[in-house]
Amino acid sequence: MTTWKKILILLTMGAAVSAFAVDTATTWTEVCAKCHGADGKGKTPAGKKLKLKDYTSAEIQAAMDDEKMTHEIADGITEGGKEKMKPYKDVLTPEEIKDLVAHIRKFKA
């Protein structure tokens, strides 16, 4: 095989892989933002009802723990036997969950 052919195949493979990897910001706006808000403030109608935390607050960010967040995104949050946030471990990979935690950290003003 000629070198240019090899390069062409590698380029095509790279494009296919990146087309499949859903980017974290998209996951946030498509899945999480209806409650937490695109800006992370939780000021959506659903977010207000659920009394969501404002992730742009430095104080709230300081009180949050990466490991706890990872666990809560994976396993969901229940309070008094009622599901407040559903578990996402069946729809998101551990890598995607880790990226979402980092994404939430970036909301800090």
Ligand code: HEC
């Ligand atoms: C149905 C509404 C809803 C959706 C959709 C939702 N959440 Fe939540 N989330 C909640 C509620 C309710 C809480 C608990 C109250 C709080 O911490 O503000 C919460 C809490 C959290 C926490 C815990 C923060 C802490 O204090 O430790 C994280 C992290 C989180 N959500 C991330 C996500 C991510 C990432 C997504 C998208 C994959 C998502 N949420 C989608 C409602 C939702």
